Amino acid sequence: MEKIWWKEAVGYQIYPRSFMDSNGDGVGDLNGIREKLPYLKELGVDFIWINPVYESPNVDNGYDISHYQEILAEFGTMADFDQLLVEAHQLGIKVIMDLVINHTSDQHEWFTEAKKSKENPYRDYYIWRDGTDGKPPSDWQAIFGGSVWTYEETTDQYYFHAFAKEQPDLNWENHQLKQDVFAMISWWLDKGIDGFRIDAISHIKKDAFHLPADLENIAARYQNITGIGDYLKELKQVFDSYDIMTVGEASGVTAEEAEDWAGHDGYFDMIFEFEHIGLWKKQQDKQFDIRSFKQALSRWQYALDGKGWNALYMENHDVPRSVSVFGCDGEYREISAKALAMMYFFLQGTPFIYQGQELGMTNMKFSSIDQIDALDSKHIYQELLNQGKSEKEALTVISQTTRDNARTPMQWDASTYGGFSESEPWLVVNPNTQQINAAEQLEQPDSVLHFYQQLIRLRKESQALVYGHFEELLSEDEQLYVYLRSAEEEQILVLVNLSSESADYQLPKAIKQLDKEWQLLLSNLPKAASQLEMTGTLAPFEARAYRFKGK
Ligand code: GLC
Ligand code: CA
Numbered sequence: 001m002e003k004i005w006w007k008e009a010v011g012y013q014i015y016p017r018s019f020m021d022s023n024g025d026g027v028g029d030l031n032g033i034r035e036k037l038p039y040l041k042e043l044g045v046d047f048i049w050i051n052p053v054y055e056s057p058n059v060d061n062g063y064d065i066s067h068y069q070e071i072l073a074e075f076g077t078m079a080d081f082d083q084l085l086v087e088a089h090q091l092g093i094k095v096i097m098d099l100v101i102n103h104t105s106d107q108h109e110w111f112t113e114a115k116k117s118k119e120n121p122y123r124d125y126y127i128w129r130d131g132t133d134g135k136p137p138s139d140w141q142a143i144f145g146g147s148v149w150t151y152e153e154t155t156d157q158y159y160f161h162a163f164a165k166e167q168p169d170l171n172w173e174n175h176q177l178k179q180d181v182f183a184m185i186s187w188w189l190d191k192g193i194d195g196f197r198i199d200a201i202s203h204i205k206k207d208a209f210h211l212p213a214d215l216e217n218i219a220a221r222y223q224n225i226t227g228i229g230d231y232l233k234e235l236k237q238v239f240d241s242y243d244i245m246t247v248g249e250a251s252g253v254t255a256e257e258a259e260d261w262a263g264h265d266g267y268f269d270m271i272f273e274f275e276h277i278g279l280w281k282k283q284q285d286k287q288f289d290i291r292s293f294k295q296a297l298s299r300w301q302y303a304l305d306g307k308g309w310n311a312l313y314m315e316n317h318d319v320p321r322s323v324s325v326f327g328c329d330g331e332y333r334e335i336s337a338k339a340l341a342m343m344y345f346f347l348q349g350t351p352f353i354y355q356g357q358e359l360g361m362t363n364m365k366f367s368s369i370d371q372i373d374a375l376d377s378k379h380i381y382q383e384l385l386n387q388g389k390s391e392k393e394a395l396t397v398i399s400q401t402t403r404d405n406a407r408t409p410m411q412w413d414a415s416t417y418g419g420f421s422e423s424e425p426w427l428v429v430n431p432n433t434q435q436i437n438a439a440e441q442l443e444q445p446d447s448v449l450h451f452y453q454q455l456i457r458l459r460k461e462s463q464a465l466v467y468g469h470f471e472e473l474l475s476e477d478e479q480l481y482v483y484l485r486s487a488e489e490e491q492i493l494v495l496v497n498l499s500s501e502s503a504d505y506q507l508p509k510a511i512k513q514l515d516k517e518w519q520l521l522l523s524n525l526p527k528a529a530s531q532l533e534m535t536g537t538l539a540p541f542e543a544r545a546y547r548f549k550g551k
Contacts (some may be wrong), residue, residue: 003467005046005245006047006195006245006269006270006350007309007350007466007467008046008460008466009045009046009047009094009245009350010044010045010046010047010350010351010352010353010456010459011045011046011047011048011049011096011350011351011352011353012040012043012045012047012048012049012352012353012354012355013048013049013051013313013316013317013352013353013354013355014033014048014049014050014051014355015028015051015317015354015355015406015407016028016029016030016032016033016050016051016053016075017051017061017062017407017426017427018355018407018408018409018410018420018425018427019032019033019036019355019409019410019420020032020033020035020036020410020412020420021409021420021421021422021425022034022035024421024422024423025074025421025423026421026423026424026425026426027074027075027421027425027426028075028409028410028420028421029074029075029076029080030053030071030075030076030080030081030084031076031080031084033048033050033084034080034083034084034087037087037088037091037093038091039438040091040093041091041092041093042453043353043358043449043452043453043456044453044456044457044460045093045353045456046092046093046094047093047094047095047096047194047195047245048088048093048094048095048096049096049097049098049197049247049352050095050096050097050098051098051317052065052098052100052199053071053072053075053076053081054066054067054068054069054070054071054072054100055067055070055071055072056072056105057105057107057166058072059105059164059166059167059375060144060163060164060166060167060375061373061374061407062098063100063163063167063199064103064104064105064106064107064164064166064167065100065104065105065108066104066105066107066108066109067108067109068184069184069187069188082191085191085192085193089192094194094195094245095193095194096193096194096195096196096197096245096247097188097193097195097196097197098196098197098199099185099196099197099198099199100199100200101170101181101198101199101201101204102162102169102170102199102200102201102203102204103161103162103163103167103168103169103170103200104167104168104170105166105167106165106166106167106168107166109122110122110125110126110177110180111125111126111168114126115152115154115155116154116155117154117155118155118157124171124174124177125170125171125174125176125177125180126159126160126168126169126170126171127159127160127168127169127171127206128152128155128157128158128159128160129149129157129158129160129209130156130157130158131149131151131157131158136148136149136151136158137149137158137209138209138210138211138212138213138221139212139213140213140218140221140222141213141218142161142162142163142164142165142218143162143163143218143219143376144163144164144375144376144379145376145379145380145383146165146379148160148161148162148222149161150165150168160206162200162203162219162222163200164375169203169204169206169222170204172204172205172231178231178234182234182235182238185238185239186238189242189244193244194244194245195244195245195246195247195269196239196244196246196247197246197247197248197249197272198235198246198247198248198249198268199249200249200251201232201248201249201250202223202224202228202248202249202250202251202252202253203219203222203223203251204228204231205222205225205227205228205231206221206222206225207221207222207225217252219251219252220252223251223252224250224251224252224253224257229260229267232267232268233267235267236267236268245269245270245350246268246269246270247268247269247270247271247272247311247350248261248262248267248268248270248271248272249271249272250268250271250272250273250274251274252274253271253273254275255273255275255299255300255302255303256303258271258273258300258303258304258307258308259303259304259307259308262304262308262309262310262311263304263307263308264307264308266308269309270308270309270310270311270349270350271311272311272313272316273300273310273311275296275299275300276293276296276297276300277313277314277319281401288325288326288498290478290479290481290498290499291478293326293498294472294475294481294498295475297344297347297481298470298472298475298483301347301348301349301470301472301483302470304348304349305348305469305470306469309348309349309350310347310348310349310350311349311350311352312344312345312347312349312350312351312352313344313351313352313354314326314340314341314344314354314357315354315357315406316352316354316406317354317403317406317407318403318406319403319405319406320363320400320401320402320403320405320406321356321357321361321362321363321405321406322337322340322357323336323337323340323360323361323362324362324363324400324405325363326340326498327339327340327541328500328541329362329363332500332540332541333360333362334360334447334448335524335525335540335541335542336500336541337357337360337448337451338360338448338451338524338541338543339496339497339498339524339541339542339543340498341357341448341451341452341455342455342494342496342522342524342543342545343481343494343496343498343543345455345459346455346459346465346483346485346492346494346545347470347483348468348469348470348485351455351459353452354406355410356406356410356411358448358449358452359411359436359437359438359441359447359448359449360436360448361408361411361430361436362430362432362436363399363400363405364399364404364405364408364428364430365399366395366398366399366402366404366428368395369381369391369394369395369398371404371427371428372398372402372404373404373407373426373427374402374403374404374407376403377398377401377402377403377404380397380398380401381394381395381398384397384398404427407427408427408428408429408430409421409425409427409429410438411429411430411432411433411436411437411438412437412438412439413433413437413438413439413440414433414434414435414437414439414440415433416429417429418430418433418437419433419437419438419439446526451524454522455522458521458522458545462487462490462492462547463487463488463489463490464485464486464487464490464491464492464547465485465492467487468485468486468487468490468491468492469484469485469486469487470483470484470485471483471484471486472484473493473507473508473511474505474507474508477503477505478499479497479498479499479501479503480495480496480497480498480503480505480538481494481495481496481498482494482495482496482505482507484511488551489549489550489551490547490548490549491516491547491548492521492545492546492547493511493518493532493545493546493547494543494544494545495538495543495544495545495546496538496542496543496544497538497539497540497541497542497543498541499540499541500540500541501540502537502538502539502540502542503537503538504535504536504537505535505536505537505538506534506535507532507534507535511534516548516550517531517548518531518532518546518547518548519531519546519547519548520532520544520545520546521545521546521547522544522545523542523543523544523545524541524542524543524544525539525542528542528544531546532546
């Protein structure tokens with residue numbers, strides 16, 4: 001297999017607003033990231049992906065960009081950015097930026113121009129339609145609630161938006177728009193950044209507007225629509241002249257299409273799929289369904305094994321904390337955080353760690369809707385009240401599902417504002433920063449943080465973990481996720497109990513017949529059998545990896 005830097009790399013996602021505030025205004029910033037580069041270096045990551053830091057009115061926290069080539073003042077200046085890039089590179093850390101090109105802010109000059117008249121040169125940069133009988137052109141619903149159409153009086157037409165009404169979608173059918181977008185991309189790449197995470201990219205093509213809404217999946221009419229590949233190939237041409245990595249956010253893309261999107265010659269180097277995580281959920285599932293979770297992950301592993309590359313993740317800025325959802329944020333917090341970590345880290349692909357995940361940070365128990373910032377959550381809260389739910393019931397749902405769970409400030413230490421800021425942060429700090437924080441975990445050899453550090457180190461040293469094939473074992477098991485990673489002279493067997501009950505296992509004979517000595521590589525308990533046993537029991541959330549060297 002061809003060796004490529006981003007295949008051997010581990011990434012770390014930074015949500016700048018919540019990572020580190022360097023000037024005491026309660027909002028994280030670029031200099032805050034710069035201050036914490038040594039922490040990231042020690043953790044061992046190879047690149048950071050920074051969520052949008054561009055000029056924005058912040059209706060959707062930076063995902064509504066009003067100027068692509070300016071830094072939002074709250075985050076710092078372009079000089080601060082350049083300095084961050086230099087210092088990161090000095091430490092051997094690459095920098096990936098967020099690229100939001102499905103939509104802009106309604107404050108972007110293209111849109112303020114486009115609104116003015118039907119003849120304006122920027123008019124066709126966006127998607128405009130006449131209404132029918134005083135109603136929107138179609139009944140499609142937006143991802144953040146309400147219609148995808150918003151009426152604009154001046155020209156008596158509606159414009160299209162997949163997300164909030166302040167985020168008008170760009171018209172990818174317009175040639176000039178694409179040229180402007182591509183020029184902007186090259187401008188950033190010429191600066192020397194190392195790649196992009198491409199936001200909401202599966203939405204850039206829409207279906208025929210006369211079609212009725214799909215009630216099962218509200219985004220179905222404007223998500224991964226046939227023909228989108230033509231746009232994506234043009235985009236790929238821009239990327240191809242640079243040695244960078246690209247990771248597309250690809251909701252609605254299935255494993256059957258994996259190769260088109262993330263194959264050796266796919267639109268992107270890798271994509272974030274959503275099958276194992278479930279995005280924009282409005283209700284928390286009663287119980288975590290281990291079988292379908294395993295199936296989703298394995299489906300993507302097989303789909304790209306030898307054919308492309310996966311992006312591996314358990315958290316990001318849009319979903320609740322993984323220990324709270326898939327693990328346990330009570331008694332088993334530490335061990336389940338480690339189990340989930342090993343489970344996804346040793347799959348084939350490039351692992352991404354979301355800030356705080358390496359500490360086992362948990363969901364927040366929000367005590368009032370006033371503590372919530374995310375616009376989609378406020379929308380859903382209102383919908384729940386309209387459906388007759390009490391404030392308390394609605395808040396319980398929001399508390400479990402809101403993406404603000406991932407956005408509470410990073411927990412650096414046990415102080416009032418978690419060491420994130422000197423003054424009250426823009427979003428509440430989780431009070432459990434007193435128990436869960438980086439300062440303390442740096443001191444403890446068996447902390448979740450040190451476990452991540454070990455995972456990163458082991459992955460770096462192992463051919464099998466980076467380039468090896470994937471094979472799932474015991475796929476019918478309802479508690480355990482068991483898989484093999486095999487390279488020419490090394491095999492790794494990973495056994496993870498994803499449940500809070502102990503689990504017996506019996507390995508298939510095929511393993512036994514190999515008759516090799518498997519040595520313990522890593523475990524999340526102080527004691528585990530140092531050699532692999534063909535039958536045995538794993539404690540709740542126990543995780544072990546065994547290795548043998550040789551053919
Ligand atoms: C992506 C981002 C999310 C944002 C949305 C609209 O899904 O991850 O945070 O709200 O796109 O840009
Ligand atoms: Ca600040």
